[in-house]
Amino acid sequence: MTRTLLTGNAAAAWGARLASIDYVPAFPITPQTEIIETLAAWLDRDEMPGRMVMLESEHSMITAAGAAATSGVRVFTATSSQGLLYGMEMVYTVAGWRAPFVMVNVSRGLATPLTLEPDHTDIMAARDSGFLQIHCASCQEVLDSVLIAYRLAEDPRVRLPVIVNLDGFYLSFTREPVEIPDPATVSRFLPPFDAESTRFSASAPTSQAVAVLSGTPYSYFRYESHLAALNAISVYDEAAEAFADAFGRRHAAVEAYRCEEADIVFVMIGSFASKAREAVDRLREAGQAVGLVRPRLLRPFPAEHLQHLLAGKRGVAVIDQNLSMGLGGVLHSELSSALYGKSGAPAVLLSFIGGLGGRDITPEEFYEIAAVTRQAVEDGVVPPPRLLYTRDEVREITKLQAIAHAERNELESGE
Amino acid sequence: MNESHFKRMKDLPSTHLLGTGTPMCSGCGGLEALHEIYDILGPNTVFVNAAGCMTLLAVYPFTPFRGSWLYAAMASAPAGAQGIRDALDILIEQQRLPVAEDLQVVVLTGDGAAYGMGLSSTSGAMERDLDFLYICYDNEGYGNTGQQFSGATPHAARTATSKGPHGFAGYKKDLFAIWAAHKPAYVATVIGAEPLDLARKVEKAMQLKGPRLIIALAPCPTGWDYDPRESADIGKLAVSTGVWPLKEYIDGKVLHTKVPKQRQPVEAYLQKQGRFAHLFEPQRNEQLLQELQHSVDRYWAAVEH
Numbered sequence: 006m007t008r009t010l011l012t013g014n015a016a017a018a019w020g021a022r023l024a025s026i027d028y029v030p031a032f033p034i035t036p037q038t039e040i041i042e043t044l045a046a047w048l049d050r051d052e053m054p055g056r057m058v059m060l061e062s063e064h065s066m067i068t069a070a071g072a073a074a075t076s077g078v079r080v081f082t083a084t085s086s087q088g089l090l091y092g093m094e095m096v097y098t099v100a101g102w103r104a105p106f107v108m109v110n111v112s113r114g115l116a117t118p119l120t121l122e123p124d125h126t127d128i129m130a131a132r133d134s135g136f137l138q139i140h141c142a143s144c145q146e147v148l149d150s151v152l153i154a155y156r157l158a159e160d161p162r163v164r165l166p167v168i169v170n171l172d173g174f175y176l177s178f179t180r181e182p183v184e185i186p187d188p189a190t191v192s193r194f195l196p197p198f199d200a201e202s203t204r205f206s207a208s209a210p211t212s213q214a215v216a217v218l219s220g221t222p223y224s225y226f227r228y229e230s231h232l233a234a235l236n237a238i239s240v241y242d243e244a245a246e247a248f249a250d251a252f253g254r255r256h257a258a259v260e261a262y263r264c265e266e267a268d269i270v271f272v273m274i275g276s277f278a279s280k281a282r283e284a285v286d287r288l289r290e291a292g293q294a295v296g297l298v299r300p301r302l303l304r305p306f307p308a309e310h311l312q313h314l315l316a317g318k319r320g321v322a323v324i325d326q327n328l329s330m331g332l333g334g335v336l337h338s339e340l341s342s343a344l345y346g347k348s349g350a351p352a353v354l355l356s357f358i359g360g361l362g363g364r365d366i367t368p369e370e371f372y373e374i375a376a377v378t379r380q381a382v383e384d385g386v387v388p389p390p391r392l393l394y395t396r397d398e399v400r401e402i403t404k405l406q407a408i409a410h411a412e413r414n415e416l417e418s419g420e
Numbered sequence: 421m422n423e424s425h426f427k428r429m430k431d432l433p434s435t436h437l438l439g440t441g442t443p444m445c446s447g448c449g450g451l452e453a454l455h456e457i458y459d460i461l462g463p464n465t466v467f468v469n470a471a472g473c474m475t476l477l478a479v480y481p482f483t484p485f486r487g488s489w490l491y492a493a494m495a496s497a498p499a500g501a502q503g504i505r506d507a508l509d510i511l512i513e514q515q516r517l518p519v520a521e522d523l524q525v526v527v528l529t530g531d532g533a534a535y536g537m538g539l540s541s542t543s544g545a546m547e548r549d550l551d552f553l554y555i556c557y558d559n560e561g562y563g564n565t566g567q568q569f570s571g572a573t574p575h576a577a578r579t580a581t582s583k584g585p586h587g588f589a590g591y592k593k594d595l596f597a598i599w600a601a602h603k604p605a606y607v608a609t610v611i612g613a614e615p616l617d618l619a620r621k622v623e624k625a626m627q628l629k630g631p632r633l634i635i636a637l638a639p640c641p642t643g644w645d646y647d648p649r650e651s652a653d654i655g656k657l658a659v660s661t662g663v664w665p666l667k668e669y670i671d672g673k674v675l676h677t678k679v680p681k682q683r684q685p686v687e688a689y690l691q692k693q694g695r696f697a698h699l700f701e702p703q704r705n706e707q708l709l710q711e712l713q714h715s716v717d718r719y720w721a722a723v724e725h
Contacts (some may be wrong), residue, residue, distance in 0.1 A: 028510060030503065056506060056509075056510060058502060059548075060499060060502070060544060061540055062540065064496050065499030065502070065540075065541045068496035068499035068503065069499045069500065069503035072499070072501075072502070072503025072507070073504065073506055073507040074507075075490065076503065076504050077507060077517075078506075078507045094495075095493060098492070098493055102490075205466045205488045205504060205508070206517060206523070207463075207487075207520065207521045207522065208521060210463065212478050212483045212485070212488065213488075214491040214492075215483065215489065216478065216479050218480075
């Protein structure tokens, strides 16, 4: 088995190439740009068939992607953060077109303040759109997930666009050994896109995405999309199974790590879950029964998988790398609603916010999270959500503020 | 360029392709223009629409079009056209779609999208030399929401957001010049009230490749405040007073296709519309009327020099 060192971005581009995509509407944005640059280079050198077009914005890019997918070709695109939000009107719109294409989002914190570093607030903004979401924790997973995503998107029971999410910098620019699947096996796993009646042609005129005038047809079409998204849970499981058969790698909808007989479980998505995984190993060595649950599929929300995996656990700590202002962690609130009233649901479900704008989560913080969770289990009292911030960080921000004040004073005094 | 099939009025199609019974207002100058345009274009078309009055043409489960339709969003209809055009080309190239199944990709938007929110995506489409046709029905305001002023609203017009004694303080943006500055294959102005001129231009646009853009001034009974039966007359006056110059941009040159020999005073056009009533009632606003006449005179002086 040969493996090649690839960044997460290059792995995403390889996924698109192996999926035999026809069309790439593109627009550059850090930290995603390497994906489209890689594809552009391959296309320029005729190393892969297909066509790329550079749009003038993400709003137009997602429009073109949706329009091409509804015309019957296989479409790939990629964006990040501000770009995802700039195109958000179309994220919702093309999902309603039932345009089955794959978009990679390289997660990056949202302004304000402006940053290039990662967190998941960008992708959470797309959670109600109708796009399905797969979250990756390794470069291999990025490549594999793009292939699985096409199976999912194009399945007649689903027909919805899919976002494959990876973290900026931590995955996008980090090289990991990646096995590049054999193209012939890929084409057996992923046959050509059969658009069926979703296309435009002279002899079969169609009207797509027309307006409605009342709540009755509106609700009908919205419910249809929702039910199709729910179908995607079992379709995902099938696709992951077929993928494992073809390539020997299993990418479950929800990954469980050392959860057997664990009484405390961390719940996280994305590449920072690798940090949690490391902490789980250390805690296990210290004799603590701690595990990790990592949803890969976030839309549709794999509620039953999570209920099953967390049943009988004593305490759960959800570490959200996003922040819904005035609420807290999105994953925590979604998991709470999935577990509420279910038999065997853990008695305590704690919320931690960390890793915003690329801020690290250290092993010590995971140990602390485990300890606080254990304490909550013993006391039967759930502490309020905790915003992770260390004493060192307080010192650092105080220093930055002092510099800012000094600079302003200097300016005002005219020195 | 081949000679036009449309030499006189009787050469125009006598039956309309676009279905009747649409929810457009009676006397809609935009619909009049669209009827005439569609008759020339034919059904092998896919319309990509941006939010505006004509979004309501296709309401589930009805459409007046014989061909295809995709509603995109207010800002990005030209990008939708890009996606469809590219997909059709890819399918034809891969022999997954016979050439006979190909379609003309037509963007259909109002002035709100064309002059403002959609200008960036239109500029992008022209810069990429997209092979498409753009039809803008220009009723000089955000008509579908009740005629608030837009970048297309003429100076002094009363709109829902310019009800003061002097009307709209801004000036109509020169979209023809903005489009032409991109050096696309073709740009033209048309009006439904001049069907022969319109038919020749659509015919010409269809013979060309690349970006082809047409602005149809769309007299609007509800937005401009006049009786629907006046639409055709007001359209003719727009041309004969010189307010709406009929012209085209092709091969780097601007040609006027219908130069009014004896231009009528602009007043004749303004007087018929409630949106300019404040220029005449309770007393004549000589200064504004002269200003409007002068701006038209200046335009034509430069053309006629």
